[in-house]
Amino acid sequence: MDSRDNGVKGLGFGAGCDILGGHMENNSLCKAVQDIPPDAARRCWTLRADNHGHYHSRVRLSECPLYLELHWRLTVDDSVRRVGVFRLDLTGLLRDGYIRPEREHSGDDDVRLRIVRADDGNFYVQKNRHGARLLMSSHAS
Numbered sequence: 001m002d003s004r005d006n007g008v009k010g011l012g013f014g015a016g017c018d019i020l021g022g023h024m025e026n027n028s029l030c031k032a033v034q035d036i037p038p039d040a041a042r043r044c045w046t047l048r049a050d051n052h053g054h055y056h057s058r059v060r061l062s063e064c065p066l067y068l069e070l071h072w073r074l075t076v077d078d079s080v081r082r083v084g085v086f087r088l089d090l091t092g093l094l095r096d097g098y099i100r101p102e103r104e105h106s107g108d109d110d111v112r113l114r115i116v117r118a119d120d121g122n123f124y125v126q127k128n129r130h131g132a133r134l135l136m137s138s139h140a141s
Helices: 090-095
Strands: 030-033 041-048 054-060 066-073 081-088 110-117 123-126 133-137
Touching: 030 133, 041 054, 041 110, 066 110, 081 133, 090 110
Parallel strands: 041 066
Antiparallel strands: 030 081, 054 110, 066 081, 110 123, 123 133
16 A cells, blocks of 8 residues: 555655755755754654654754654653654645744744654654654654
8 A cells, every 4th residue: 555545644745944055955844863963953752652743843944953862651641652753844845735824913033843653653754643654753662
């Protein structure tokens, strides 16, 4: 079965983030990385199963590329498991419909980034419950 049949797309490729006239090195929308550059925009999020298995927040397109350190735990009392660190091409994610512009009363370059852990145990970028999703990582051990 083709992954497009269920709205899931694999690690895709986008046009990249415009950074002072440049682009991300390999133009990927979401890439697992080992380290975060010292001056890079970063977030550290922990998703929980007892909190709907997702996390979302407003971020700025000007933070592209955004580095996200992702963790997971079942409940607030369980131990935290590291999923990984990901370099996100916010511009490409917006263009391809994985994230959405923030609603009125926010800045022009504000977008809503949402990460979900699906029933299959994998982590995805997905703008809403019914939208296409981009695979980030398989389930944390």
